Amino acid sequence: MDVSIEDSGGESGEGGDDGAHMEYRPSAGQQERERFRRSRKRRDQWIAALCTLGFVVVVVVGVVASPGWDRVHSLFLDHSEFTRTFPAILRGFWLNVQMFLIAEVLILVLGLLLAVVRVTRAPGLLPLRLAATLYVDVFRGVPTLLLVFLVGFGLPALQLQGTPTQPWVLGVIALVLSYTAYVAEVFRAGLNSVHPAQRNAARALGLNETQTLRHVILPQAVRTVVPPLLNDFIALQKDTALVAVLGPLEALRVAQINADYDFNYTPYLGAALLFIAITIPMTRYADRLQRKVAQRTWAEAGR
Amino acid sequence: MSEPLLRIRGLRKQYGERLVLRSIDLDVAEHQVVCLIGGSGSGKSTLLRCVDLLDTVDDGTIHLGGTELTDPRLDDHAARRRIGIVFQAYNLFPHLSVVDNITLAPRKVHKVPRKQAEEYAKELLARLGLSDKAKDYPDRLSGGQQQRAAIARALATEPEVLLFDEITSALDPELVGEVLDVVADLKQRGLTILMATHEMGFARHAADRVCFLEDGVIREQGTAEQVLTDPQHESTRRFLARVLDR
Numbered sequence: 356m357d358v359s360i361e362d363s364g365g366e367s368g369e370g371g372d373d374g375a376h377m378e379y380r381p382s383a384g385q386q387e388r389e390r391f392r393r394s395r396k397r398r399d400q401w402i403a404a405l406c407t408l409g410f411v412v413v414v415v416v417g418v419v420a421s422p423g424w425d426r427v428h429s430l431f432l433d434h435s436e437f438t439r440t441f442p443a444i445l446r447g448f449w450l451n452v453q454m455f456l457i458a459e460v461l462i463l464v465l466g467l468l469l470a471v472v473r474v475t476r477a478p479g480l481l482p483l484r485l486a487a488t489l490y491v492d493v494f495r496g497v498p499t500l501l502l503v504f505l506v507g508f509g510l511p512a513l514q515l516q517g518t519p520t521q522p523w524v525l526g527v528i529a530l531v532l533s534y535t536a537y538v539a540e541v542f543r544a545g546l547n548s549v550h551p552a553q554r555n556a557a558r559a560l561g562l563n564e565t566q567t568l569r570h571v572i573l574p575q576a577v578r579t580v581v582p583p584l585l586n587d588f589i590a591l592q593k594d595t596a597l598v599a600v601l602g603p604l605e606a607l608r609v610a611q612i613n614a615d616y617d618f619n620y621t622p623y624l625g626a627a628l629l630f631i632a633i634t635i636p637m638t639r640y641a642d643r644l645q646r647k648v649a650q651r652t653w654a655e656a657g658r
Numbered sequence: 659m660s661e662p663l664l665r666i667r668g669l670r671k672q673y674g675e676r677l678v679l680r681s682i683d684l685d686v687a688e689h690q691v692v693c694l695i696g697g698s699g700s701g702k703s704t705l706l707r708c709v710d711l712l713d714t715v716d717d718g719t720i721h722l723g724g725t726e727l728t729d730p731r732l733d734d735h736a737a738r739r740r741i742g743i744v745f746q747a748y749n750l751f752p753h754l755s756v757v758d759n760i761t762l763a764p765r766k767v768h769k770v771p772r773k774q775a776e777e778y779a780k781e782l783l784a785r786l787g788l789s790d791k792a793k794d795y796p797d798r799l800s801g802g803q804q805q806r807a808a809i810a811r812a813l814a815t816e817p818e819v820l821l822f823d824e825i826t827s828a829l830d831p832e833l834v835g836e837v838l839d840v841v842a843d844l845k846q847r848g849l850t851i852l853m854a855t856h857e858m859g860f861a862r863h864a865a866d867r868v869c870f871l872e873d874g875v876i877r878e879q880g881t882a883e884q885v886l887t888d889p890q891h892e893s894t895r896r897f898l899a900r901v902l903d904r
Contacts, residue, residue: 555712556749560763561739561815570762574753 429619436621440613444622447609448629451595454523454605458530458595459588465531466538471568473539474546487539494536500597503529507601523605526598534591541587545580546572582648585641589634596630606630663688663850664709664819668718670874671704678704680874681718686819686852691845693861693882694854696871697897702854703746705871706821709852710743722819739767742812743821746828748804750796756783756807757792760814768815775814782810786840802833806840813844820844822853838864858901862886870894 381389418424472480472487494502506529511520519525549572557567599607606629610622662685669682678701686692694702707713709720711727711734720727727737750759760782761775770778783789786806796804805825812820822841826834838860844851845864855861861868862882869879870891878891889895 552745552747552749553751556745556751558735559710559712559738559741559743560811561735561767562763563735566766570766571751575751578753 431620431624433619433621436613436617436619437625440610440622441625443613444606444609444625444629447604448606448626450523450603450605451592451630452633454527454530454595454598455588455592458527458534458591461527461531462534462538462591463584465535467542469535469539470542470546471573473543474568476564491536491539494532495540497533499530499533499594500600502533503597503600505529506532507598521603522601523598523603526595526601526603530591530594530598534587534594537587538584541580541583542576544583545576548579549575579648582641582645585637585644589637589641592633592637593630596626662686663723664852665721666705666709666718667720669705669708669715669720670717671701671708671713671715677874679708682871682874682876684869684876684879686850688850689848690866691841691851691853691864692867692869693865694852694869694871695856695858695861695885695897697900700871701874702871703823706743706823706852706854710741710821711738712743735767739763739815740818741821742815742817742819743823744805744808744812744825746824748796748801748808748828750804750808750811752796755793755795756788756799756810759796759807760811763811763815779810779814782813783807785843786810787836800833801829802836805829805833805837809837809840809844819850819852822851822855824854824856826855826857856901858886858898870897872897 421427469487469491472483473491475484497505503526507522507525510518510525510528519528546568553571553575554567557571562570595605596607599605599611602608606626607623610626613622614620664684664686666682666684669679669684670677671679678699682701682705684692684705694705696702704713708715709727715728718728722737722740725732725737725740750756751762754762757776757779760779761770761772764770764775764778765772780789780792783792786809788803788806788810791799791803791807796807799807805828809825825841826837829837834857838857841851841853841860842864865882867879868882868885869876870885870889870893871877872893878885878889878894884890885894886898889898
């Protein structure tokens with residue numbers, strides 16, 4: 356008690372503000388509280404560590420003790436098989452990354468365009484709006500793998516001039532068709548999430564619909580949709596493996612070829628590790644962004 | 659008296675079943691400050707929104723100068739450029755700095771070159787005591803500073819009439835004064851202002867005319883002195899007793 360009274364100004368006349376702060380020492384009661392909190396925290400850390408260790412032991416023992424473990428071990432965890440095939444899989448994975456990057460750019464542009472078309476109100480754009488709605492409904496409903504088959508085998512069969520025939524290009528087209536529908540919906544949700552008062556404020560200043568969208572609504576919407584977009588792109592990164600069914604030598608296809616060769620499935624594990632190596636950092640980053648957006652929204656709402 | 663700048667006749671507005679404005683007749687002459695008072699839900703905000711064409715009226719007319727704002731053939735974007743409005747919740751654009759908030763409309767709507775728009779914005783900010791906040795984003799400002807920035811944004815397009823919709827209601831009491839000082843300064847400069855307010859003290863010394871709204875009509879209007887000190891209507895007396903008693 357004495358300390359707090361002194362600290363709150365009793366000394367500021369003589370020693371100045373700095374002096375008053377330097378001389379602050381927690382009271383006996385506060386020191387006792389902090390000692391208790393520290394010991395409680397140490398105890399919690401011990402509990403957490405012991406529980407984790409126990410859990411890991413149970414899982415490992417359970418798996419290793421299972422009747423088929425020896426077989427699984429030699430079929431999926433073969434060290435020499437892994438080192439032999441991994442470089443080829445890694446080269447294949449580079450194609451996954453390329454497909455992902457190309458698809459991502461196209462999806463962002465097309466998805467944003469579709470979303471903007473869907474929120475416009477100009478009467479002349481009604482056919483476009485209907486087409487956009489139909490597109491989203493259809494392509495969100497069709498499984499991505501099915502689309503890969505349809506585009507991969509159907510598009511070349513049309514024998515139109517200028518149609519790409521490389522399987523990986525066809526695969527990218529299928530992925531773009533599928534994911535654009537999702538991303539358009541994410542963008543549209545973002546556009547609709549901007550508070551109506553913002554639109555009113557822009558209109559009140561004399562901005563027309565296009566100017567309001569471009570300078571006021573869109574910039575705010577993009578900020579909100581970045582985390583959900585990242586989630587979609589994590590899924591896209593994984594789904595580049597679906598293109599394997601068309602035959603280009605990407606990671607999964609290379610792993611498959613090697614596994615079929617000697618009936619050892621360790622290459623699949625190699626491919627899985629590569630996908631995880633990319634998606635886990637992306638997931639963490641998306642989580643962090645999401646937290647930041649949430650904090651900002653709470654701060655704005657709390658005013 | 660010459661032709662009023664803003665002339666409202668028989669204005670009616672309902673939201674679904676709820677009749678908010680029954681029949682409003684109101685004139686605002688150039689260089690006048692007119693205060694709208696009345697309980698919450700009495701239609702003050704709706705009236706201002708109708709004047710700024712943010713809501714379509716259900717009957718009656720609004721004239722600004724020689725233009726009928728309620729004519730559906732009117733280019734409403736062009737009409738809104740002649741009117742400035744400031745909202746209770748500021749509604750600054752959170753993704754733009756204060757100076758960008760202010761220059762957005764002049765640059766994009768009125769096609770003023772950026773440099774010139776920014777110079778005028780700086781002048782406005784200096785007048786409103788926000789010179790050091792030009793580059794800050796709205797979330798770094800206090801409520802009073804945000805509201806003054808919103809006023810600067812409304813002034814930047816040099817509107818013929820300013821509409822203030824309870825601009826001090828969301829502010830902490832100690833910040834109300836700085837915003838009202840700005841309004842008083844604007845009155846000195848001869849701007850035309852129609853404002854909804856709960857600040858009776860301010861209305862008393864700044865308003866040229868005070869209108870008391872109730873049940874969608876103007877029950878009583880006159881000079882601030884008349885309405886606030888010697889109200890003729892029973893319901894005005896009741897309202898004033900309620901708000902001044904606090």
